[in-house]
Every structure is written in C-alpha cells, then in structure tokens.
Amino acid sequence: MKKSLTFLIAFICCITLTTYAQIPNSGFENWTSGDPDNWATSNAFPAGLVNITQTTDSHTGSFAVRGDVIDFFGTAMGPVIQSGPGATGFAISEQYHSLELYYKFTSIGGDKFSVNVGLEKAGNAIAQGAVALPSTVNTYTHLTVPLNYMTSDVPDLAIIQILITGPVTGSDVHVGSVMFVDDLLFSLSAGIENISGSDLMGKCYPNPSSDVLYIPLFENVSGEVTLTVIDTYGKEVKKMAGQSQQFGTNIFQFSVEDLSSGLYFYSINGQNRHYQGKFTVCR
Numbered sequence: 001m002k003k004s005l006t007f008l009i010a011f012i013c014c015i016t017l018t019t020y021a022q023i024p025n026s027g028f029e030n031w032t033s034g035d036p037d038n039w040a041t042s043n044a045f046p047a048g049l050v051n052i053t054q055t056t057d058s059h060t061g062s063f064a065v066r067g068d069v070i071d072f073f074g075t076a077m078g079p080v081i082q083s084g085p086g087a088t089g090f091a092i093s094e095q096y097h098s099l100e101l102y103y104k105f106t107s108i109g110g111d112k113f114s115v116n117v118g119l120e121k122a123g124n125a126i127a128q129g130a131v132a133l134p135s136t137v138n139t140y141t142h143l144t145v146p147l148n149y150m151t152s153d154v155p156d157l158a159i160i161q162i163l164i165t166g167p168v169t170g171s172d173v174h175v176g177s178v179m180f181v182d183d184l185l186f187s188l189s190a191g192i193e194n195i196s197g198s199d200l201m202g203k204c205y206p207n208p209s210s211d212v213l214y215i216p217l218f219e220n221v222s223g224e225v226t227l228t229v230i231d232t233y234g235k236e237v238k239k240m241a242g243q244s245q246q247f248g249t250n251i252f253q254f255s256v257e258d259l260s261s262g263l264y265f266y267s268i269n270g271q272n273r274h275y276q277g278k279f280t281v282c283r
Helices: none
Strands: 039-041 052-055 064-068 070-072 075-077 080-083 098-106 112-121 124-133 137-146 157-165 178-187 212-216 224-231 236-243 251-255 262-270 273-281
Touching (some): 064 080, 064 157, 098 124, 112 137, 137 178, 224 251
Antiparallel strands (some): 052 064, 064 178, 098 137, 098 178, 112 157, 212 251, 224 262, 262 273
16 A cells, blocks of 8 residues: 555444535446556456455445455455555545445454545644444445544545454454445535434443443344444454343443543444444543
C-alpha cells in the first residue's frame, strides 16, 4: 500500500437525517484491467495474485467488489481495496460525519470485515474512523463508519481502505473468508433515516461507566444474544452469550469491572438484529 493510516475503531448510537457526497466510482461500476477505476487493490497480476474481483452480485447497479482470502503458494492472502490511483485517496472539501456503505461478509476462523477511513488537511491527519466486524452477514447490510475529528480543520483529502483482517494480528486471515462491498457514500450528519432492523443502534448508559453498563434495544430480541467487546487496537476483550430473556425486556446489561480504563466498542447480535456502539470505562 502507498499510504498508511493510524486507525481508531468507532461506532455511533444515534439515527438522524443524512446528506451525501459522491465518492469516485463509489458503486464500483467501472473497471479497467481487472481493477475498479480510482481504487488500488491487492491484486498482483504478473505474480498471479487475484483476490479482488468484479461481481454481478451487487446491492444496486450492475457490479460490486468481491474480495476473497485465497491460498497463494501456501500463504493466506487477504483482499484489500484503497481509494485513489496508487491508493493515494481523493480530494474533498467538507467535514463529513461518516462513511456509509453496503456489505456482505462470510467469516472463517474469526476473520473480520474491516473499514478504515482517514481524512487529511495538507498532509496531516485530522479525522479517523474504523470498524472491524467478525460476524457473518448473508445479505447486503447498511454500515455506518463515523469519523472522529482531532482538529476543526476542513479536510482536503480522503482515504478509504476496505479489507478482511484476521482475529488477532490482522494478517492471520483464513482461506474462505469473503466480502462484498457496494454503494459507498460520505454523509454530512450522523446516519440514515429509516435504518433497517438489522442495523439498529443502542445508546448505552451510564457512559462513562465503572461497574455495569446498560444498553436499551429498540425492539424485543428473542432467542440467543451475543455480546462482543473490542478495544481500540481491534482486540476482542469480552464475549458473552445467553438467552435474551435473562437480560430483561429491551435491556442488555453487563459488567465492565474487569476492563481497564479506556474506550471500547461493542456489538450485540440477536436473531435478525444487530446493535453496535461505544463506551468508556472510567475508574
């Protein structure tokens, strides 16, 4: 890759109206010589490494991106796409709030669907956002990647990186994991209106917390519920599962007493429901 980013995993807990901006070849409709136009990929055609391909299995339009973890002479090679010719990004002139996209994902061995976004001003990083989701998603699902600003500057460059990472180090991917990506959009506010039931966001409290965290769910979730907590390095630090009834109607609660002070990110998966958010542990 020609650009490297320092990433902060981030989630949101709210739903609002959205205004969108165009990203070059955001629907991956245009391809040249096996790569999507205005995107760099992990394909190395002279060497025979091809793990990013054009697919007709799209969310809208005719095409989308498919990325597979493949066996390349005995080594598992994960797919990567990054915006801009030579992975150098593209020009922007707005303080965008988040990146929106649609994706499907099959996870093998705990591999994660990962999205990293960096905004720059005159070569200096001023905003970052990232997600790393380990769950298999069988149908195209909306995903929001919020951007956290470190300065008040208006960015002039955006870099978007989408890839499959391993469960521990990022490079420890597993053959058979596959991602589908389509319809990227930058948003000027917090999310989309009328978000689908599979992408509901719960607002946790108290936040910060030192002992117990409560997460209201917008709808009753039946059957087994699984909570995953990830730290800012992308490491899974807590995972618990149980029947939704034991957590109370519309409330998921869990202890954070075993976590060190700092920022964490959670996802809750139930039958046909997915919640995500962030919280801070403060002693």
